[in-house]
Amino acid sequence: MSKLPIETHNPLFGLYLYPVAKQIMEEQQDKSWTAQEIPVEKDVHMYRHVLSESQLNLVTVTLQLFVEIEQKVGEVWETISHWYPHSEIEGCCAEIARMEKSVHAFFYQKMSDVLNIDPEQIAKNQATIKVLKNKLEFLTKITANLSDNKPLSLATVAMIEQVLLFSNFAMMKSFQSNGHNLISNTITGVDFVVQDEVMHGNYAAYLFKTVLYEDSNGPKLIDKPQLTDDIINLISEIIAHEDAVIDYTFDGCTAINDITADQLKIFIRSRANEVMTLLGFTPIYETSTINKIADWFYKGTTAIKMHDFFVGGTNQYRRSWKFDNFSRIPFMETSK
16 A cells, blocks of 8 residues: 655655645744743732632642643654654654643643642643543543544644643633733733644644545545544544633632633634644534623634745645634645
8 A cells, every 4th residue: 555645755865855844833933932931930829819719620620630641742743743754744743842841841840839739630630620630631542542533633633722721721711811911920921831732633633634645545445434434433532521621720719810601612612623724624613602701712822823834846835813813724625
């Protein structure tokens, strides 16, 4: 069986057959930041004396998920880097893995230190609190045996990066929205993480669409109807886990920072629809035209900027925009 071009080593040094990968790598390098730059410790007074019990619980639940998930996602990108032997693809995967494991995870650890959260207690909660345990076990399940179905795995990574954590991102960003002005240094770091995750999700979707394009113009080995069903089932499971975390966090609370559980569920379904569109599929959720969280979520996050895509061979790249330039979606089409 012949390999797809993306799976075949490129022996020509300096010739980038997948220039979008190089551009995204350079974009990530340009936007690189470190946990040390975020003075989370300046928020310690608010954490200890200003935030309510429900607000602190929201932050704690988020941290108990984020630290573990960032490490796992970084390992996933390291695995993907071995699938496609092109320096620009490998380099981009390596840069993303570095950000996930050495920047995002360290930022969340810094938050834990400021909050004086015992790592052993985090591990205990992850193992005993059902909603946390289920979500982390689900992540382990969907990231196991990645090489068995590479297209589905790439779609999975896009969903992890752009859906799986976004209810928690919205919860955190609510501290600086709707007239609230709390833990501003922490939320600066969260904004940086969100920018990165959208970029990473776009890259996973780019690889996904590239693999499908090359298969359609080559061996035609991918069972696309089955792949579509698998992706729909996966996004449904992700939404179920997001709903469970939202319900757990808001248990006994009508609203936190003036947002409600129902508003978060509308928002996370809109994110799922965005990723389905990003991957080239029809959105599966009917969402309300009133999406109060989206109204402020994207305003507080700087848009991802990429350079124009190069024309290479018979493939022409163009770009599209969603949410006021927040989520750039790369498409690949055959030149006329």
